[in-house]
Amino acid sequence: DITTNCQLLSSFCTKMDGAVDKDSSDAFQSLPDSIHSLRRFNSKLTDYWFESVCCIIKELQESKSNGDDMEFTKIQAELDSLRSQLKEIAIQRRQTLNDFLDLKGNIRVFCRVRPLLPEESCRISPPSLLTPDSTRLLLRVGDRRSKQYNFDKVFHPQSTQEEVFSEIEPVIKSALDGYNVCIFAYGQTGTGKTYSMEGSRSNPGIVIRGIQALFQQALESNHTFQFNFSMLEIYMGGLRDLLVPRSSKQRKPPALSIQMNSNGGVEIENLVSVEVHNFEQVKTLYNLGKRSRSTGATKSNLNSSRSHCLICISIACAGAPERRKGVNKIWMIDLGGSERLLKTQATGRRLEEGKAINLSLNSKLTQVLRDSLGFDSKTLMFVHVSPKEEDLCETICSLGFAARAGSIHLDSKESPEMQARKEVEMTKLEQKIRELEIEQKDVQREIKKLKEKQNSLLRLDQLRDLDITDSPPLSEELRFDEAIILRNERISTQASPKIPRFMKSTICSQKRINSVPLPYLSIRKKPTIPSKARRTTSLYAESVHSEANDTVLMSECDSKITMSTSYPDEAQDPDDDIVCSQDTSDYEIKQVIFTDKEKFPLSTTSLPHGCLNEEGINAKESNEKLHSSIEDWLHQQIIGQTITPTACGKRVLVIPIEQSNDTGSQQNAVNELNQEDSQSFGNTNSGTNSEKNSNGVYFFKSISVDEASSASKDRDRIYCQDKDEYSDSFSHEDFLKAQLQENKEKSSLHFRESRRSVFVTHPSLLIQQNMHQHKEQGLGWRILKTLRTLWMIGLVLLGIRSLGLGLDFFHGLML
Numbered sequence: 059d060i061t062t063n064c065q066l067l068s069s070f071c072t073k074m075d076g077a078v079d080k081d082s083s084d085a086f087q088s089l090p091d092s093i094h095s096l097r098r099f100n101s102k103l104t105d106y107w108f109e110s111v112c113c114i115i116k117e118l119q120e121s122k123s124n125g126d127d128m129e130f131t132k133i134q135a136e137l138d139s140l141r142s143q144l145k146e147i148a149i150q151r152r153q154t155l156n157d158f159l160d161l162k163g164n165i166r167v168f169c170r171v172r173p174l175l176p177e178e179s180c181r182i183s184p185p186s187l188l189t190p191d192s193t194r195l196l197l198r199v200g201d202r203r204s205k206q207y208n209f210d211k212v213f214h215p216q217s218t219q220e221e222v223f224s225e226i227e228p229v230i231k232s233a234l235d236g237y238n239v240c241i242f243a244y245g246q247t248g249t250g251k252t253y254s255m256e257g258s259r260s261n262p263g264i265v266i267r268g269i270q271a272l273f274q275q276a277l278e279s280n281h282t283f284q285f286n287f288s289m290l291e292i293y294m295g296g297l298r299d300l301l302v303p304r305s306s307k308q309r310k311p312p313a314l315s316i317q318m319n320s321n322g323g324v325e326i327e328n329l330v331s332v333e334v335h336n337f338e339q340v341k342t343l344y345n346l347g348k349r350s351r352s353t354g355a356t357k358s359n360l361n362s363s364r365s366h367c368l369i370c371i372s373i374a375c376a377g378a379p380e381r382r383k384g385v386n387k388i389w390m391i392d393l394g395g396s397e398r399l400l401k402t403q404a405t406g407r408r409l410e411e412g413k414a415i416n417l418s419l420n421s422k423l424t425q426v427l428r429d430s431l432g433f434d435s436k437t438l439m440f441v442h443v444s445p446k447e448e449d450l451c452e453t454i455c456s457l458g459f460a461a462r463a464g465s466i467h468l469d470s471k472e473s474p475e476m477q478a479r480k481e482v483e484m485t486k487l488e489q490k491i492r493e494l495e496i497e498q499k500d501v502q503r504e505i506k507k508l509k510e511k512q513n514s515l516l517r518l519d520q521l522r523d524l525d526i527t528d529s530p531p532l533s534e535e536l537r538f539d540e541a542i543i544l545r546n547e548r549i550s551t552q553a554s555p556k557i558p559r560f561m562k563s564t565i566c567s568q569k570r571i572n573s574v575p576l577p578y579l580s581i582r583k584k585p586t587i588p589s590k591a592r593r594t595t596s597l598y599a600e601s602v603h604s605e606a607n608d609t610v611l612m613s614e615c616d617s618k619i620t621m622s623t624s625y626p627d628e629a630q631d632p633d634d635d636i637v638c639s640q641d642t643s644d645y646e647i648k649q650v651i652f653t654d655k656e657k658f659p660l661s662t663t664s665l666p667h668g669c670l671n672e673e674g675i676n677a678k679e680s681n682e683k684l685h686s687s688i689e690d691w692l693h694q695q696i697i698g699q700t701i702t703p704t705a706c707g708k709r710v711l712v713i714p715i716e717q718s719n720d721t722g723s724q725q726n727a728v729n730e731l732n733q734e735d736s737q738s739f740g741n742t743n744s745g746t747n748s749e750k751n752s753n754g755v756y757f758f759k760s761i762s763v764d765e766a767s768s769a770s771k772d773r774d775r776i777y778c779q780d781k782d783e784y785s786d787s788f789s790h791e792d793f794l795k796a797q798l799q800e801n802k803e804k805s806s807l808h809f810r811e812s813r814r815s816v817f818v819t820h821p822s823l824l825i826q827q828n829m830h831q832h833k834e835q836g837l838g839w840r841i842l843k844t845l846r847t848l849w850m851i852g853l854v855l856l857g858i859r860s861l862g863l864g865l866d867f868f869h870g871l872m873l
């Protein structure tokens with residue numbers, strides 16, 4: 059209405075005035091939008107407003123036209139120089155950090171002595187381990203003898219998780235610089251390996267802190283990284299993917315096997331590798347993986363890890379030639395407790411596990427880590443020991459192993475002077491790294507400021523190109539819009555605009571009294587849909603309004619199929635769903651066109667957007683839901699992986715959509731899937747939805763798609779072929795028939811009864827057309843059916859009675 063529009067314009071003019079006076083970039087930012095709104099509502103405004111706005115814009119254009127180009131070029135030059143400066147600093151910092159780590163040693167060995175646990179502390183015996191300083195550990199053997207071990211650092215029983223992590227932080231930086239990194243926790247069972255790696259909820263360990271630091275540092279760097287997360291265990295000598303739910307007879311994940319690629323890198327075939335974008339996602343996946351890890355109670359540890367657990371984050375960064383490698387890995391490994399089988403008194407399965415833990419330390423583990431150990435990879439080993447005297451033998455074994463691993467640089471015969479010089483050098487390098495980091499941040503801040511300035515100039519440029527006064531205020535397109543707006547307004551006025559929505563008549567009732575209103579027309583432009591062969595990305599979520607009466611498949615009552623529309627760049631019109639929400643026999647279909655999946659690499663996948671965000675989720679219960687949804691989703695990926703051959707002959711995971719934040723439509727599509735995936739397929743919908751489902755719509759059941767349907771809960775879906783061309787209006791039956799008749803290599807549509815959504819998932823699912831029609835029956839029909847049944851029962855009773863009479867008669871005759 060006029061008042062609202064005048065208010066809109068008034069605020070617009072205030073903004074414009076501000077823009078002229080203060081050169082405010084905020085006002086520039088909203089100018090194009092405001093101008094668009096202005097033109098849109100022009101016909102309802104007085105000439106005065108429009109003219110005054112035009113004047114302001116003109117003034118603005120004139121005042122800014124001089125010298126802007128020069129300023130833009132100057133800023134660009136400054137930006138270029140700052141960028142090369144930043145690159146220079148990054149190279150220097152990387153080099154200095156590497157020198158520092160070289161001095162420290164590429165293989166570093168730390169020792170952590172765990173404290174006595176509350177249940178152990180009552181035993182009073184002299185401590186067998188002493189830590190005279192931060193690098194030496196003294197082991198008392200008997201009353202007089204003691205043995206000394208040297209480490210890069212010794213963490214005494216009171217050392218905190220923060221102190222331990224402080225040794226990890228520099229290698230996380232190295233990982234972002236392109237170096238492979240391996241962090242191990244080694245030691246006897248029950249000595250605190252899992253405590254160091256995992257930690258507790260309130261006091262997290264290396265893994266959680268490491269991942270957090272990785273994402274934080276990636277955010278602060280001037281590169282964009284791609285992270286992929288995998289988690290596996292070596293259990294009883296074999297590899298097991300921890301992100302895949304435990305196998306059952308029907309759902310067996312593919313076996314993992316270790317392969318070497320052409321660059322000499324190790325690849326684990328069939329291992330699920332999930333692209334992750336933030337810390338929360340990794341944390342959720344990590345928690346999921348932890349649940350699948352093999353643990354059990356032993357005499358030494360009630361919650362003993364019975365396997366080696368390996369976490370791998372692969373880091374890729376395009377356009378950063380200064381990195382050591384294009385793609386590198388960071389491994390974090392919680393080894394199974396090395397144990398003396400006699401001492402743990404293990405029998406049966408525990409005995410076998412114990413043997414396997416010890417054996418696989420050398421075989422599978424070294425194969426998996428072949429490309430991540432040695433050369434310029436950074437390896438950190440944390441050897442864990444127990445302070446208990448009765449564990450002395452195991453402690454000696456562990457310390458001996460650690461000493462051998464560290465002997466590469468620790469035992470080298472360095473004189474105290476040399477060691478002192480090394481210390482000084484390292485301190486200097488550390489200082490230099492700190493300075494370079496500060497400088498780097500300053501330059502980054504400067505670049506950000508200049509970019510903002512440049513953007514505001516660009517926006518002004520856009521404004522200059524805007525021809526307001528010379529062109530007629532309404533273009534053809536806007537005239538058309540306006541005509542539609544007027545038409546819709548007329549319709550809504552006719553339909554008593556003041557009554558609340560729930561009181562308006564339904565389509566059925568309107569039909570009964572022959573007053574079907576004119577359908578609403580959308581003023582939105584439809585995106586042009588490329589031919590199917592060319593579709594590579596998710597385009598839009600489209601819903602269609604369609605009448606579907608008197609077809610063979612339809613139910614008795616007439617019903618309309620109403621599908622709402624949503625485009626990425628336009629806000630949803632609140633009135634759009636008026637028609638579909640009025641009539642219980644209305645029915646909504648959402649069709650989401652997805653990406654071509656063939657471009658995804660083998661065994662690499664991306665989670666549905668938002669699926670792993672723990673924020674705002676209500677702790678335990680929601681976590682459970684989240685986990686089961688992720689499990690389901692992951693399992694679907696595994697099944698998809700086994701049955702989905704692509705045109706290139708490769709097998710790819712079934713991925714709903716490539717993760718991207720850029721278009722609203724993709725977001726819509728992903729959200730749709732998230733909802734789908736995060737809910738069980740049953741009646742989890744709201745009452746309204748279910749009610750809608752049960753009125754005048756079809757149910758297609760038991761469509762099987764190879765192994766997929768037998769292995770999952772997809773029984774109430776229909777799978778049919780994707781439609782080649784977009785059609786605005788079609789009957790339900792025709793639509794489905796068309797889908798089924800098309801060739802079977804195309805993307806498939808899922809029709810889910812419970813949510814009434816049709817969406818394309820992935821290519822190449824073969825279709826079996828054994829669909830059973832299920833008609834929803836009206837009340838009248840049900841009464842007829844009951845009467846028919848009663849009639850049949852009556853007939854049968856009559857027959858029996860007649861038979862009885864006949865027999866009596868026959869009996870009488872005989873007598």
Ligand SMILES: Nc1ncnc2c1ncn2[C@@H]1O[C@H](COP(=O)(O)OP(=O)(O)OP(=O)(O)O)[C@@H](O)[C@H]1O
Pocket residue numbers: 171172173175215245246247248249250251252253254359361362363364393394395396442
């Ligand atoms: N530094 C520590 N501070 C406090 N408690 C600790 C510490 N280290 C270990 N513990 C406790 O000791 C117990 C055994 O630790 P943990 O399970 O981490 O041992 P482990 O070496 O991983 O054993 P396994 O190899 O059998 O899995 C746990 O209850 C843990 O909380």
